[in-house]
Amino acid sequence: MELIGYRKADGNLDAVFAALSDPTRRAILVRLAQGEATVNELAEPFKISQPAISKHLKVLERSGLIERGINRTQRPARLKAGPMAEAVAWLEEFRKFWSGSFDQLDTLLEDLQQVQDNTKGEGTKT
Template sequence: MPTTQQDQLSATFAALADPTRRAILARLATGEATVNEIAEPFEVSLQAVSKHLKVLERAGLISRGRSAQWRPCRLTAEPLEDVSDWVSRYRAFWDSGFDRLDRRLREIQKGQNGEHDDH
């Protein structure tokens, strides 16, 4: 049975799956913005951007504040930290693969340079 952290991770990955939502997060990484400011570079309706923002908010990736009539959106880093932690578990696997590739490339280079290993 999935844990709450796994459920959160699934929600985060689902939100990140869309390129428009990733672009919105990239924009918010530079600072707070209103919905209109966020929507400006996209060729979609304000309603479509609002739907994307709701997905990001449900996933905990953004929060919305309130300052008089201004409702700024801001990036929330915690779910991205969870993604980073999850991905880092596989770093040893990737590193070992790169180490094997590096050893193999050295063997190939030795062979091309006429060097021979005595086994």
């Protein structure tokens, strides 16, 4: 069926995981989770140049993790759900697969959840 399309998109996993492997790009994604943003808005928190941000956006766009719009002279970026879902799905599937260390992984996941919950309430707002 048309779901076949997703299996073909599996080749996209390369690009998705590669896109996720850069901390600047992960930060951009987190920022975009709060809503679309322009290049300048995205560049502001970083020390790197605007062209560097544009390059990162291009990588994210190629991976399908974001898409670009047009608004006057701006080209706002916004998240797309699909590719992220593919990555999650691969990891979940892998986890199911990995019956041997299933509980080990689950325990770690619980610990990590706690760490992140603590981190989020850690005083600084952003």
